[in-house]
Amino acid sequence: MASIGKIARRSFLIGSAALVGGVAFGAYYVSRPAPNPLSAPKGGATLNPFVMIAPSGITLIAPKAEMGQGVHTTWAALIAEELDVDLDQVRVLHGPPAQAYYNSVILAEALPGKGYDRSDFAHALAEQIGKIGKVMDMQVTGGSTSMPDGFERMRATGASARETLKQVAATRLGVERASLKTERGAVIAPDGSRIPYADLAVDAAKLTPIEADLRPPAQWRLLGKTQPRIDMLGKVTGTAKYGIDTRLEGMKFAALRMNPHLGGRMTKFDDSAARAMPGVDRVVNLGNGLAVIASNTWLAMQAVDAIDIDWAPSPNPADTKAVFERITAAFDGAANSTLRDDGDVSVLPLGAQEVTAEYRVPYLAHATMEPMSATALFTGIKLEVWSGNQVPLLVRKACAEAVGLEPEAVELHTTYMGGGFGRRAELDFSVYAARVAFEIADTPVQLTWSREEDMRHDFYRPGAVARFRGGIKEGKLVLLDGQIAAQSATQQAMGRWLGLPAAGPDRGTVDGAFNQPYAIPNFRIRGYLADLDIPVGFWRSVGSSMNGFLFDCFIDEMAHVAKRDPLAFRLELAQGVHAPSAAVLEAVRDMSGWSEETPEGIGRGVGFCYSFGVPTATVIEVTDRDGQIEITRAWIAADVGTALDPGNLEAQLSGAMIYGLSAACFGEITFAEGAVEQENFPDYEALRIHTTPVTKVRILENQTQITGAGEPGTPPAMAALANALFDLTGTRARQLPLMHGFDLMT
Amino acid sequence: MPVSLTVNGTSHSVDLPDDVPLLWVLRDALGLTGTKYGCGVAACGACTVQIDGEAVRSCQIALADVQGDVTTIEGLGTPDALAVIQQAWSDHQVAQCGYCQSGQIMQAAALLAQTPDPSDEEIDIAMQGNLCRCGTYPRIRAAIHSAAQMMPAPMKKEG
Numbered sequence: 001m002a003s004i005g006k007i008a009r010r011s012f013l014i015g016s017a018a019l020v021g022g023v024a025f026g027a028y029y030v031s032r033p034a035p036n037p038l039s040a041p042k043g044g045a046t047l048n049p050f051v052m053i054a055p056s057g058i059t060l061i062a063p064k065a066e067m068g069q070g071v072h073t074t075w076a077a078l079i080a081e082e083l084d085v086d087l088d089q090v091r092v093l094h095g096p097p098a099q100a101y102y103n104s105v106i107l108a109e110a111l112p113g114k115g116y117d118r119s120d121f122a123h124a125l126a127e128q129i130g131k132i133g134k135v136m137d138m139q140v141t142g143g144s145t146s147m148p149d150g151f152e153r154m155r156a157t158g159a160s161a162r163e164t165l166k167q168v169a170a171t172r173l174g175v176e177r178a179s180l181k182t183e184r185g186a187v188i189a190p191d192g193s194r195i196p197y198a199d200l201a202v203d204a205a206k207l208t209p210i211e212a213d214l215r216p217p218a219q220w221r222l223l224g225k226t227q228p229r230i231d232m233l234g235k236v237t238g239t240a241k242y243g244i245d246t247r248l249e250g251m252k253f254a255a256l257r258m259n260p261h262l263g264g265r266m267t268k269f270d271d272s273a274a275r276a277m278p279g280v281d282r283v284v285n286l287g288n289g290l291a292v293i294a295s296n297t298w299l300a301m302q303a304v305d306a307i308d309i310d311w312a313p314s315p316n317p318a319d320t321k322a323v324f325e326r327i328t329a330a331f332d333g334a335a336n337s338t339l340r341d342d343g344d345v346s347v348l349p350l351g352a353q354e355v356t357a358e359y360r361v362p363y364l365a366h367a368t369m370e371p372m373s374a375t376a377l378f379t380g381i382k383l384e385v386w387s388g389n390q391v392p393l394l395v396r397k398a399c400a401e402a403v404g405l406e407p408e409a410v411e412l413h414t415t416y417m418g419g420g421f422g423r424r425a426e427l428d429f430s431v432y433a434a435r436v437a438f439e440i441a442d443t444p445v446q447l448t449w450s451r452e453e454d455m456r457h458d459f460y461r462p463g464a465v466a467r468f469r470g471g472i473k474e475g476k477l478v479l480l481d482g483q484i485a486a487q488s489a490t491q492q493a494m495g496r497w498l499g500l501p502a503a504g505p506d507r508g509t510v511d512g513a514f515n516q517p518y519a520i521p522n523f524r525i526r527g528y529l530a531d532l533d534i535p536v537g538f539w540r541s542v543g544s545s546m547n548g549f550l551f552d553c554f555i556d557e558m559a560h561v562a563k564r565d566p567l568a569f570r571l572e573l574a575q576g577v578h579a580p581s582a583a584v585l586e587a588v589r590d591m592s593g594w595s596e597e598t599p600e601g602i603g604r605g606v607g608f609c610y611s612f613g614v615p616t617a618t619v620i621e622v623t624d625r626d627g628q629i630e631i632t633r634a635w636i637a638a639d640v641g642t643a644l645d646p647g648n649l650e651a652q653l654s655g656a657m658i659y660g661l662s663a664a665c666f667g668e669i670t671f672a673e674g675a676v677e678q679e680n681f682p683d684y685e686a687l688r689i690h691t692t693p694v695t696k697v698r699i700l701e702n703q704t705q706i707t708g709a710g711e712p713g714t715p716p717a718m719a720a721l722a723n724a725l726f727d728l729t730g731t732r733a734r735q736l737p738l739m740h741g742f743d744l745m746t
Numbered sequence: 747m748p749v750s751l752t753v754n755g756t757s758h759s760v761d762l763p764d765d766v767p768l769l770w771v772l773r774d775a776l777g778l779t780g781t782k783y784g785c786g787v788a789a790c791g792a793c794t795v796q797i798d799g800e801a802v803r804s805c806q807i808a809l810a811d812v813q814g815d816v817t818t819i820e821g822l823g824t825p826d827a828l829a830v831i832q833q834a835w836s837d838h839q840v841a842q843c844g845y846c847q848s849g850q851i852m853q854a855a856a857l858l859a860q861t862p863d864p865s866d867e868e869i870d871i872a873m874q875g876n877l878c879r880c881g882t883y884p885r886i887r888a889a890i891h892s893a894a895q896m897m898p899a900p901m902k903k904e905g
Contacts, residue, residue: 013801068843068880228839235844236835237828238780238819242845245779253774278763296762297783298770320893369784369845369879418782418845439789451785649883655842658881681789681877689883690870 003343021422034134037098043196045205047161049100050079050154052199058185061093063101064150065141065390066094066231067420067711068655075452077222077644078150082158082215084182085197088224092230093315094414097392102134104153109143112339112507114515115613116578122712135499137393142425142538144612144708145646152214159212168200171578173343205288217642226634226647243388243415244373248444249324251375251459251533252281254436254672255300255448257307258289260456260675261314263533266290268310283307283437291436292578295622297448314674323532324360329464330485330528337505340514343522345469345481345555349515352478355561359468359550362668364461364539370418371454372429374436377402377444383410383434384444388417391426399434421659422538424582426459430517452679460669461486464509466550471522472562480520482554484510485528486546489536490719512611512715513551517578521531534671540659541711546610548715549664549722549736552607556723557732565596566723567606567619572616574608580639580702581608581615587637589697589722592619602632603728607720612714613705615639618657620693620720622728629728630745631661631721633695636714641703649709650697656713657695664718665744668737691745751812753778754821769793771809772818780819780848784877794849795819796891801856803875819848822855830856834893842880850876854890863894879894 038046038061044054052120062075076092106129133140153528162182169187172195179190186194188726202556234240259266271283274292279299290307294300317323348354350523376389376399383403391393392414393407400407417424433447447456466487472480490508494500495711506527514525539545557570567589574581585608588594598604601624608617616638623632634651643649666685668679678684725742733741750760753776760775767786772778772795781804784792788803795804798814823829828836831851841847850873856865857872864872869890878886 068841070842118903175883226839229841230838231843231844232836232839233825233828235847236832236851237823237825238778239751239825241779241846242782244783245780247777294776296766296770297768298774299763301786367879369782369790369843371783410829419843420877448783451787489850595754601898651839651882654884657880658883659879660880662881676817678786681785682787686877686879687881687883688875688877689886692883 023179029584031196034099034102037096037100040205045201045743047164047201047204048157048450049159051083051161053197055198056370057091058085058089059093061095062092063095063098063139064146065165065414065417065420065424067390067417067424069652070229070305070645072139073148074645074648075146075150075154076156076230077227079158079223081161081222082155084357085185085473087227089124089185089231095413097139097396099137099139099393100133101139103138103140103145103149104130105145105148106130106138106143107133107141108284109145116515116517116581116610124263126333137397139391139393140425142422144711145612147706147708150376151642155214156211159214160209160343163210163212163285163606164204164207165200166256169195169208170204177269179232179524188641188674199283203264208490223644223651227645229648240416240536242370243386244370244418244448246375246386246415246446248375248377251446252293252440253297253300253448254291254293254296255297255304255433255447255450255672256289256291256453257304257309258453258457259311262316262535262674262676264288264312264674266309267312269719270308275305277306282440284436285433288434291432291447293436293440301450313332316532316659316671316674316690318674319672320670323534324463324465325393325529325530327463330530331483333528335526336509336529337527338524339505339507339510339527340523340525342520342524345479345522345524348471349473349478349522352473353561355470357468357556357557357734359466359553361549362544362664362670363463363466363534363737364667365458365669365678365684366416366421366454366539367455367681367686368421368423368532371451372449373489374422374430375444375446376433378434378437378441379407380441382435385410385430385434386413386415387433388415389430390420390570391427391497395427398431398485402431402434403438421540421563422542423458424536425493435623451681455678455680455684456676458485459535460488461539461545462536463553464546464550465607468554470558472558472721475562475564476557477520477562479519479522482513482525482551483528484525484547484550485530487530487534487536489538489542490572490694492535507545510544510547512609515610516551517581517610517615518573519577520573527698536727537593540656541611541681541714544711544715545660546607548607548611549718551680551716552609552719553722556719556726558603570606570608578610578615580700581610583702584615584637584639585616587700588617588619588635591635591637591696595620598727603724603726605720607716607723609712609715611715613707614709614714616653618713618716618720620717620724622721622724624728625745628743628745629725631691631693635696636695636713637700638709639700639703640709641701641706641733643699644700649699651695652709653713654695656711657717658692660717664721664736664738666737668740685746749809751809751816753816753838754764754818760809761831762809765808768795768807768809768816769779769804772804778820778855779816782845789877791853792846792848794851794852794876796852796856799856799859801853804812810845816849819852820852829855831858831893832845834889834896838885838889840882840885842882846876846878850878850886855894858890858893861898864890
């Protein structure tokens, strides 16, 4: 156990963050430094929880889930920028679960503020709330928070390590620290000789870390420029190891089959045939399903499918129609939230034209390319788990509970993830692997979900129904009254993560609607929570994945009622409220050569959504190909405040758009007998290379706060496509997926 | 009875039932985890390997039906000696999560062997069975065009 003094010294980054942010700490319990979880490497030292230096090389810790968004590269670049090392000379590891790696901003995402109009007080409040994340085990990757979380902390970490290393060299050489320079992992003495960091690290770890000012962006070497991804070589050679690629000596392979009637138990089963099948080791009873352990994953899948099982019914409404009736019934109760209530929506302004519309979106699966999988080894006193997950501290705790150990007795390795999109913020796949390993002590076992299990046992993006009433007067939107009903993904997930009861206004239901930066004099958004227990969770862009379509398409309808150009209509609403939002609309207008009239056979639509602090506008062009509709071109503009890696941002925004378009075109999870009807990709299609539009992306930097970009590209894509289809066909889509109303190219 | 098969130039003897798909022989018996499981029904292309140069879905070929030499992503090139197509993939920074990319690359390599300088339409036809949930398609297309230009001339059909 490290002494308090050692802990304080090693965890200097908290002090650095306080210095940079100028923030006073709250209670000691919340603000005390978290211990450094790293031990010193051979012949070297750990200078803080993020930097390890040894004769064998420099290791940076990027304790964020690498699920494709490039976070390991940009996170490492933040440290490397100030540490004066280059990315080709460092190794980047995810590191162990630890409070030191808490996400300092994610809890603030739940605050009810609109975001774009945040006051200094709101910023300070958000920072204080963020700190509570440390003691709540919030080592979370999600909500596009990694860059706001790391932008100052990681540069401060790198700068402090650099100055401390320089101090050791200064003392040795008998010169002033300020006379020394640093470059490519070495201190440069006044005479030009180089002292590698590895020669200084052990002594540096004995010093009180020295804090340093951050360099201005004009001096950046790495940040602001596209960096080669540190995971690229592994991913183009098949050598990058995902959770499903974990291979251990003597390892067994398992498959599972859980009750498809969601929430139902298992009443009885007959596994005699399965146990006689080739390669089968044993059958494990998981209560609401079974797992088979075998010598090969496929043999395990065959055997688990061969078991005769009686399932108890689901407590949920039987079919999709009944589910949506339950969602709609939420409108009859009290509103859960009224996070926007400007002016007075009770009276239609004199002379205004009133329009009402009802919209809905389906439940959606995440459908990561890598199905859920985790590997575990239980020895009776220790559990080791290999899992691609977004919440390591929570996974460790849940796995410990599952096998009756303390969290400290669980060693968790967080691997690369073959897609996350929010699915890997759940605990289930890791816990099932731990429970299976518990039954076969001292033998490592990998549990892999078939695609069918993955799709039928997701935590789905909630289905939603929205009711809008709008008022148009003299070509202007003078009233908008919106009601949105859905299950709360946030409340359900908080219950699973922390055992917290559901309470308070649920921002997730109305995100992407209540906080749109529009000047509408009478503007109200209310949220209603549906009383349903269908498993729901965080899906790329969360509430904005619903409201980006629901809200923006109604805005498009209003533009047409007002007989205004839809892009100019939105621009006018944003101007004077939030200049960066207006700027992204102007950018896509200019990029796409937007005009009010489109040629025969071509449709264009614009979509806009302010989400995760990022105003994003998308224009989609569709083309009629002899009756079939092809999505031909797309333009995206987004303002991320500070663009740390332009190439990666382009990939994230364009990829997030494709993810959104896939859902808008083809994505729906439907129910029969309380079970999900879709099983595999043929039932849950997505865009493919020939159906993906030619896309141009522009990154703007007008905002003062840095933001993330993994999610904001998704919401406006769905609306832009629906609005383009209206332009082409005159048919207004008020439901997704669009394949039901339009003949889309597949 | 053990079945023998040649993967990346090495012959292996595998003691598994005849009907185990090649995918699961590679991954679980031979430890070649570069080939990925995505759907098991030939709908995503993540498991694409080559048999005698032809791109096939390894989830659909039973062990007993493997006739010919198997090439997986590990046999195409290594981190120290990238194949031309892998270099193009790296140059264009194609991968995001990267899980589908082994299959994408094996499919694209087979395309280029058949069609050394493919048009966009030829790329569409060859690659539409390979799903990417991250949406890296524009960069995949660019990387295939680049690889076509990078290939040494004798490998192209017409000079």
